[in-house]
Amino acid sequence: MWQDRILFLDGEALVIDKPAGMAVHPGPRTPRSLEDFLGDLRFGFRRLPQPVHRLDRDTSGCLLLSRNPKAHVRFNQAFEAGAVRKSYLAVLDGVPDKAEGTIDLPLAKVSSAEAGWRMVGDAGGKRAVSHWRVVAEAKGRALVHFTPETGRTHQLRVHAASGLGLPISGDPVYGAGKGPMLLHAWTLAFDRDGKAPVEAKAPLPPSFPYAGFPDAPG
Template identity: 35%
Template sequence: MTLTLIYEDEHLVAIDKPPGLLVHRTQLAAREEEAALQLLRDQLGRPVWPAHRLDRGTSGVLLFALSAEVASLLGAMFEQGRMAKRYLALVRGWPAQDEGLIDHPLARDPELPSAGQTMLEAQTRWSVLDRIEWPIAADPRFSTTRIALLEAEPLQGRRHQIRRHLKHIAHPILGDATHGKGPLNRAVAAYLGQQRLWLHAQRLTLAHPVTGTALRLQASPDARWPASGRVQAENRRLPTKRRPA
């Protein structure tokens, strides 16, 4: 696999990570032979350090440092929230409002029961970009399924923050095996011809850790997202009759 570079200088490199690719190898996925860190290292012919993480299923902007010193600077910036992150997410249902702020503390480790864990401050801003209706009968009461395309901005970097927060407001991300609904995820995968987590890191904005220059790193979602002509055309062919609110 050849990774798509979206930015490169003597200190940093950013890639457009495809969905399903690990950031780095772990014991939990010991059988996986490919990971972004190793692929990028081999592609550039030099060591690289990941500045942050994306879930395996998440696609989009992933930033690496080209030295341990720059990696340390970036780590402090991420920890202090001195950058802005914007994601696209396809979620179940239509939110009643066009935008909102989720202010809901999260347990440090999402893999463990929340009871007894330290609860960390977490806020996520979100806004609706589009409301869609697909001819998917995941619920026997309805012949169609409502989907919303959201832009989400996590104000911290808690693990699985966007996924957990959107589940908290009853709009889980499609394809999320942990926080979503299995029957709907399977129906969406069959409809779109792809099983994946529909979460994309679209933009990362920060000051360059060495030069101070403003950086705006962007990666467009792939053609299978609802903005693609194929999905838009299918949506336009749907009948205009809507379900009761």
């Protein structure tokens, strides 16, 4: 299963193409997760690799894992410092009025007994900034390239739905939830002292061609 999903591998870093539908960590609704497969991702090491960040269960694409504790600390520091360059591709339920722009919408977590928790735009929330541009249109929807400056929970999903007024196709929380959620962590890269940079690009999953977008942007 995993051999064809390895995007980058060296002595301290592993980047995989996480499939949509797989949670990174177990939870009440996701008892089976990537943690069940870490033994398959050791590639000769005794230690299990550890996820450095997370992707939503229904988001596919680049996920970074560390292969030793010292690397894990450094990678976490890179994320906290904003040194990790990430980009995403998403299909929106509609086409934005502009070709590109920036969404600066702080986010806060709210919860209720009926609906559970979600993220909302809130001027008093945590800073969240996403740059975006339309790269293609098909079937009345847009393929959008997102480059987030920050990494808040559900950031792109809320920014698409509330900032652009066009939720990500298939989003079960912020959109109509029809079909698979079309959000893909396309690229991940960061520099390392004394080592080659970590660079990875995840191919588009089959759900994107099905939606009418056969090719990723260059």
